Amino acid sequence: MIYKVLQSLDKRYSFPQAEAHCDVPCGIYDPSTAQIAALTVIRMLDQIKELADQGTLTIADQAKLSRLVSQKEEHAEAVKQEVRIIWGDYFKQPQFDQVPGVHELVHNVMLTGSKCRQNIDQENGLALLKLVNQFAEAFWKTKEIETYTATCPYLPKQPVVYPKLG
Amino acid sequence: MIGIFKIHxxxxxxxxxSGDFVVAARFYRQLAMGDLIVFQHPVYGRLIKRIKQLDPVGNILVQSENKQGLSSEQMGWLEPNQIYAKVLFSSRKKQFSLL
Structure with a gap:
């Protein structure tokens, strides 16, 4: 009843819309979120290793370990999600033509992201960042923006591909 | 002041x-975690989201209701002056509900 009244009022006066977007609107895509998530995975793996090297864990250490594992897995999933969105929504035939190997690259990101969730090998985190950097390079190539690689100025101090802007 | 918004x-x-209506108040006593708010985002425009966190000076972190929506990180912290209205209740295609 109320809905029908509002619906007819809307037809006449057109209420303003409040957006509940299911995706990033306006073509805003940026691989930096995936890169930051990959760096977080590495950082979590490093801290897990530090705890492992410590030997016996106190209750506080165990609580920390639980949080580290949880964050590692959450951010590995975030990497997959961010890359999937750019590949699925932004990349179309012209971009596929510009980056011929992108399907295989994205698939490798998915597989390596899953490996990061499944175990605590540091090499997997580094491999994930390497792949995400390659993906970032490919993305900026489609925008005709040059990139450079620099070590991120915070832990885990790993190489990251950045766009040359301005 | 009361406003009516159509959800998209x-x-x-x-x-x-999508297609539901919400009735929202421009003036309200206070906001709390879990409240639905309509706000102006500098990148994404006018959005409706749920309050996830409030900091001591009134800045607000919001979240979508499911994983397909914009993440809290994507939207970032909002300042109080970006809030347009607090949702009082919704009128849905299938049901009426107080929020």
């Missing part, structure tokens, strides 16, 4: 769906 998009499903 499914990021607030199951609480709200």
């Amino acid at each position: 998009g499914e990021s607030m499903h199951p609480a709200l769906s």
Whole structure:
């Protein structure tokens, strides 16, 4: 009843819309979120290793370990999600033509992201960042923006591909 | 002052769906975690989201209702002056609900 009244009022006066977007609107895509998530995975793996090297864990250490594992897995999933969105929504035939190997690259990101969730090998985190950097390079190539690689100025101090802007 | 907004998009499903209406108050006593708010985002425009966190000076972090929506990180912290209205209740295609 109320809905029908509002619906007819809307037809006449057109209420303003409040957006509940299911995706990033306006073509805003940026691989930096995936890169930051990959760096977080590495950082979590490093801290897990530090705890492992410590030997016996106190209750506080165990609580920390639980949080580290949880964050590692959450951010590995975030990497997959961010890359999937750019590949699925932004990349179309012209971009596929510009980056011929992108399907295989994205698939490798998915597989390596899953490996990061499944175990605590540091090499997997580094491999994930390497792949995400390659993906970032490919993305900026489609925008005709040059990139450079620099070590991120915070832990885990790993190489990251950045766009040359301005 | 009261405003009526039509929802567009499914990021607030199951609480709200595209085509639903919400009635929102421009003036309100206070905001709390869990409240639905309509606000102006500098990148994404006028959005409706749920309050996830409030800091001591009144800045607000919001979230979508499902994983398909914009993440809290994507939207970032909002300042109080970006808030347009607090949702009082919704009128949905299938049901009426107080929020």
